[in-house]
Amino acid sequence: MYDWLIVGAGFAGSVLAERLARERGERILVVDRRDHIGGNAYDCLNADGLLIHRYGPHIFHTNAQAVFAYLSDFTAWRPYEHRVLAEVNGRRVPIPINLDTINRLYGLSLTSPELEAWFAARAEPVEEIRTAEDVVVSTVGRELYELFFRGYTRKQWGRDPSELDRSVTARVPTRTDRDDRYFTDRYQAMPKHGYTAMFAAMLDHPNITLALGTDFRSLGPTARAWRTIFTGPIETYFDTCYGPLPYRSLRFEHVTRDVAWHQPVGVVNYPQTEAYTRVTEYKHLTGQTHPRTALTYEYPSAEGEPYYPIPCAAHQTLYKRYEQRARDERNVWFVGRLATYRYYNMDQIVGQALATFRRIDAEIPRRDGRVRAPAVDRTTSELA
Numbered sequence: 603m604y605d606w607l608i609v610g611a612g613f614a615g616s617v618l619a620e621r622l623a624r625e626r627g628e629r630i631l632v633v634d635r636r637d638h639i640g641g642n643a644y645d646c647l648n649a650d651g652l653l654i655h656r657y658g659p660h661i662f663h664t665n666a667q668a669v670f671a672y673l674s675d676f677t678a679w680r681p682y683e684h685r686v687l688a689e690v691n692g693r694r695v696p697i698p699i700n701l702d703t704i705n706r707l708y709g710l711s712l713t714s715p716e717l718e719a720w721f722a723a724r725a726e727p728v729e730e731i732r733t734a735e736d737v738v739v740s741t742v743g744r745e746l747y748e749l750f751f752r753g754y755t756r757k758q759w760g761r762d763p764s765e766l767d768r769s770v771t772a773r774v775p776t777r778t779d780r781d782d783r784y785f786t787d788r789y790q791a792m793p794k795h796g797y798t799a800m801f802a803a804m805l806d807h808p809n810i811t812l813a814l815g816t817d818f819r820s821l822g823p824t825a826r827a828w829r830t831i832f833t834g835p836i837e838t839y840f841d842t843c844y845g846p847l848p849y850r851s852l853r854f855e856h857v858t859r860d861v862a863w864h865q866p867v868g869v870v871n872y873p874q875t876e877a878y879t880r881v882t883e884y885k886h887l888t889g890q891t892h893p894r895t896a897l898t899y900e901y902p903s904a905e906g907e908p909y910y911p912i913p914c915a916a917h918q919t920l921y922k923r924y925e926q927r928a929r930d931e932r933n934v935w936f937v938g939r940l941a942t943y944r945y946y947n948m949d950q951i952v953g954q955a956l957a958t959f960r961r962i963d964a965e966i967p968r969r970d971g972r973v974r975a976p977a978v979d980r981t982t983s984e985l986a
Contacts, residue, residue: 603826604631609818610833612641613948614938616804617955618831623809626968631825633813643797650858652896653796659882663787664949670789677800679791680889684784688871690749697871700777717778734763734770741776754873758902759850767913792887833938835908836924844923851906855899864895911943
């Protein structure tokens with residue numbers, strides 16, 4: 603009998619497995635229906651020896667010193683500041699929108715104070731900021747909204763920005779200086795030897811047993827555990843009893859080009875043209891030296907693996923029904939993006955998992971594994 607069954611070997615599951623095994627000395631069974639650890643952050647060498655991210659680019663950034671320090675126990679880091687260009691009106695310009703974006707796009711030579719006034723003159727008053735469209739038009743006006751945001755968002759989410767929660771576009775700031783970094787967090791780096799190596803170090807403990815290529819619903823009596831941590835889509839735990847929660851999926855086209863470099867930055871976005879939303883060139887991210895280069899073309903899809911919970915009020919209403927069911931579950935914790943139906947960054951998931959461990963450790967007495975502890979009820983939406 604295991605102390606814990608953890609469903610999912612991504613960030614949430616791996617962090618909790620490591621903490622429970624190392625800090626409490628408890629026996630953990632980690633299952634994942636995929637044949638690898640690392641969840642969507644999984645990286646590997648392709649047939650040409652180039653390190654790629656199988657499920658699209660994962661760029662680590664955080665302002666949380668505790669999260670960075672925790673992960674640093676399992677990886678060295680390669681400093682990396684992410685930069686993105688958007689192809690708009692035949693030009694490649696920085697995104698998030700900054701001073702250079704506007705000057706290049708419009709043939710201007712504005713200063714930062716002048717750009718503030720330029721934005722203000724184009725911004726549309728919005729009485730209440732509710733949607734993704736509201737966020738942009740109230741900040742920079744409708745023209746830039748149409749050029750940079752509307753087409754990209756419709757491809758990415760399959761919905762118009764006016765139908766999506768404001769959090770979708772609020773994640774992308776607008777700047778009046780020349781800072782062309784996509785993120786401004788204090789800690790920006792990539793695992794020096796890749797994400798998979800980091801996860802392998804995290805899960806390298808004699809108390810942790812891995813069962814990959816295994817659906818948790820197929821587990822027999824030998825895989826029983828006193829408690830469960832579930833990191834998959836919350837509705838699957840309850841056999842989709844209230845109906846499916848909507849997600850946006852992705853299809854990836856991985857290619858190798860017989861050139862040293864394909865594009866000047868790690869990612870180029872395509873808000874106006876192409877069926878794909880962006881192209882990633884991994885050597886920018888990994889620092890790998892290689893005579894060829896690996897690219898991923900990203901195609902959003904309504905079907906496939908659940909990647910992004912779709913942020914709108916109706917879907918949250920449905921999720922709340924599952925959340926209430928989860929509150930009533932005994933000895934089960936729901937952690938991570940899919941289990942809490944929220945669009946978290948990687949560092950937020952690590953923070954949530956560490957906070958969940960602290961609560962478990964405070965509420966459940968440490969024991970030798972031979973005496974069953976009393977049941978504890980958990981909610982699904984706790985964050986660090």
